[in-house]
Amino acid sequence: MTSMRTLPQSSPTDETPLVALRNLRVGMPAPDGGAPVIVLDGVDLTIAKGEIVGLVGESGSGKSMMALSMIGLVPPPVRVLSGSIKLEGRELIGLPERQWRSTRGGTVGMVFQDPMTGLNPVRSVGALLTESVRRHQRVDNRRALEIAEKALLAVGVPAARERLSAYPHQLSGGLRQRVMIALALVNDPKVIIADEPTTALDATIQAQILDLLRDRLHAAGGLMITHDLGVAADICDRIAVIYHGRIVEEGPTADVLRRPRHPYTAGLLAAVPHFGSRGSRLEPIPGQPPGPTRERAACSFQPRCKHARQACALAPALVASGPERRVACHNPIEEAAR
Amino acid sequence: MTGAAAIRAALVRRGTELAVLLFAISTVLFFLLRLSGDPAAVLAGDEANPETVALISARYGLDQPLIVQYWRYMASLVTLDFGESLRANQAALGLVLERLGSTLLLACLALAITAAISVPLGAWLGFRPDANARKATNAVVFVLQGVPGYIVGLLLIQLFVVEFRLLPSIGNQGPSSWILPALTLASFLVPKMVRVVAANVSEAMREDYIRTARATGAGEGEILMNHALPNALLGATALIGTQFAFLMSGSLITEVIFAWPGFGALLVDAVDQLDFPVVQAAVFVIAVLVALVNALTDILFSLLDPRLREQGR
Numbered sequence: 001m002t003s004m005r006t007l008p009q010s011s012p013t014d015e016t017p018l019v020a021l022r023n024l025r026v027g028m029p030a031p032d033g034g035a036p037v038i039v040l041d042g043v044d045l046t047i048a049k050g051e052i053v054g055l056v057g058e059s060g061s062g063k064s065m066m067a068l069s070m071i072g073l074v075p076p077p078v079r080v081l082s083g084s085i086k087l088e089g090r091e092l093i094g095l096p097e098r099q100w101r102s103t104r105g106g107t108v109g110m111v112f113q114d115p116m117t118g119l120n121p122v123r124s125v126g127a128l129l130t131e132s133v134r135r136h137q138r139v140d141n142r143r144a145l146e147i148a149e150k151a152l153l154a155v156g157v158p159a160a161r162e163r164l165s166a167y168p169h170q171l172s173g174g175l176r177q178r179v180m181i182a183l184a185l186v187n188d189p190k191v192i193i194a195d196e197p198t199t200a201l202d203a204t205i206q207a208q209i210l211d212l213l214r215d216r217l218h219a220a221g222g223l224m225i226t227h228d229l230g231v232a233a234d235i236c237d238r239i240a241v242i243y244h245g246r247i248v249e250e251g252p253t254a255d256v257l258r259r260p261r262h263p264y265t266a267g268l269l270a271a272v273p274h275f276g277s278r279g280s281r282l283e284p285i286p287g288q289p290p291g292p293t294r295e296r297a298a299c300s301f302q303p304r305c306k307h308a309r310q311a312c313a314l315a316p317a318l319v320a321s322g323p324e325r326r327v328a329c330h331n332p333i334e335e336a337a338r
Numbered sequence: 339m340t341g342a343a344a345i346r347a348a349l350v351r352r353g354t355e356l357a358v359l360l361f362a363i364s365t366v367l368f369f370l371l372r373l374s375g376d377p378a379a380v381l382a383g384d385e386a387n388p389e390t391v392a393l394i395s396a397r398y399g400l401d402q403p404l405i406v407q408y409w410r411y412m413a414s415l416v417t418l419d420f421g422e423s424l425r426a427n428q429a430a431l432g433l434v435l436e437r438l439g440s441t442l443l444l445a446c447l448a449l450a451i452t453a454a455i456s457v458p459l460g461a462w463l464g465f466r467p468d469a470n471a472r473k474a475t476n477a478v479v480f481v482l483q484g485v486p487g488y489i490v491g492l493l494l495i496q497l498f499v500v501e502f503r504l505l506p507s508i509g510n511q512g513p514s515s516w517i518l519p520a521l522t523l524a525s526f527l528v529p530k531m532v533r534v535v536a537a538n539v540s541e542a543m544r545e546d547y548i549r550t551a552r553a554t555g556a557g558e559g560e561i562l563m564n565h566a567l568p569n570a571l572l573g574a575t576a577l578i579g580t581q582f583a584f585l586m587s588g589s590l591i592t593e594v595i596f597a598w599p600g601f602g603a604l605l606v607d608a609v610d611q612l613d614f615p616v617v618q619a620a621v622f623v624i625a626v627l628v629a630l631v632n633a634l635t636d637i638l639f640s641l642l643d644p645r646l647r648e649q650g651r
Contacts, residue, residue, distance in 0.1 A: 073552055105554030112553070117546040122568045122644055131564065132554035167644040183554060 054236030460535025
């Protein structure tokens with residue numbers, strides 16, 4: 001490990017993951033100097049080049065905060081407390097604001113959830129896109145417009161040239177989300193983060209947008225944040241399940257969904273309706289997810305867990321559990337027990 | 339609906355509104371003025387005998403029953419004939435229009451000063467999260483909003499005319515004499531506009547599209563100028579229409595303080611002397627002005643806001 005650290009950061013090797021989060025802690029420092037309120041508690045996650053990693057969790061689990069910390073936009077008073085976020089080996093935590101700005105929209109593209117409120121109503125599509133292009137590429141306005149048009153075409157916006165002068169309210173929800181994706185992709189980012197990109201859309205539009213994102217995220221590398229296991233199953237190579245600011249289970253998508261080892265993942269799956277299995281009852285997870293807390297000694301899922309035992313009073317670490325699988329549980333679901 | 343038809347419909351609607359408004363204002367004004375005293379007695383002077391007063395009454399038709407007077411007044415109003423001033427032997431409307439330019443000059447200067455102060459100050463207040471500076475400025479603005487405009491005018495005179503002898507304070511004698519009355523008139527609007535711009539900017543800053551802009555790498559300056567301010571000012575533009583009426587009432591006071599030759603001062607004199615025709619003409623002109631400015635802001639607003647733009651087309 002020590003020899004790894006002495007490697008110069010500017011020369012990423014094939015071994016260097018595209019994105020590496022190490023022990024990332026995000027929270028709100030207490031004004032009295034006491035223990036901070038924790039939002040993300042020591043998150044480890046890697047994304048390889050060309051890989052789509054799904055981050056699955058409920059609202060308030062910290063998944064959006066993770067996305068925002070990856071583009072340096074954690075809203076104060078919340079802030080990154082410790083840990084590391086590396087992009088191709090380059091540390092992002094602690095970057096000066098100037099360099100963060102060239103990262104955002106340049107090397108990291110971000111797609112937000114709601115295209116109805118996420119696009120400035122008084123700026124045209126072309127103005128929004130060219131503003132970003134000219135910020136990150138040294139081109140004149142005419143060239144920027146060409147790049148913007150190409151970006152719109154690439155995300156399947158018909159009549160892209162005319163759409164450049166359109167305003168967001170003149171576009172349908174699906175088209176707006178395509179514009180939002182074009183805005184994230186227009187400078188050919190190395191990583192694309194999509195935060196619930198289909199939640200606000202109609203089901204038919206969702207499928208189109210997912211197809212688009214699958215292609216585009218595979219071309220670079222991406223983090224797909226969702227609470228929808230179906231979406232995750234559809235486009236992610238690997239998924240990480242997050243609960244109360246901690247990753248509780250991680251592994252190849254099909255493997256995790258077919259053979260969940262953490263009781264929380266199993267609970268999520270049991271709460272999803274399956275097509276064609278009429279009559280089988282959905283099993284909701286009892287209780288409520290906890291809000292942000294200071295006290296983090298125990299496993300956060302313990303109060304809702306059928307498998308809880310005494311050891312769960314101490315939070316388990318995320319450890320390897322079979323090939324490519326990791327789970328944070330003292331009493332994971334065994335193959336035989338299912 | 340075609341564009342031309344839409345515009346025609348809008349014009350008809352506005353025209354009808356204005357006509358109803360003018361009718362109502364003129365009626366209310368007519369009866370209010372008749373409650374305030376007998377102009378014949380004022381004209382004749384304190385020591386006049388009843389015969390003289392009766393003579394004057396007859397000459398101006400003031401001896402007729404009220405309803406007849408009202409009918410005559412409304413009938414001549416249609417032809418924009420307000421009658422002659424009881425003081426100067428001149429058409430009342432002409433007297434008012436002569437002074438229109440001066441009042442408008444002052445109003446435009448005041449609006450420009452208001453914009454020059456309240457846009458940057460409001461933007462800073464709404465944008466900068468530095469709590470202490472914001473609280474202090476908010477307190478100052480809050481106090482200023484409670485200070486009547488005439489006090490601002492008198493303070494300015496005390497300071498720049500009496501103490502430092504820098505600026506003239508009487509009448510319209512060229513640009514240097516515009517400064518103090520324009521500042522005084524602006525002081526009626528500035529606190530309110532600062533608060534509105536600040537509130538709008540701070541509201542815009544919480545919108546999702548600001549986060550989107552940040553995620554494309556926009557710096558703080560770009561966030562403010564390209565994203566928050568255009569949305570915030572859109573709301574402030576709509577306010578100018580309603581605030582113009584407020585500005586007109588401020589110009590009455592301001593023009594009296596600075597002996598400014600506008601129709602505000604004329605109106606105050608006319609009320610003082612019960613010069614009914616001039617009062618009626620001045621109020622009529624103010625009402626038309628306010629309606630015009632409101633219509634203009636509506637048009638401006640629909641040109642600025644892309645969401646309204648194509649509805650007019």
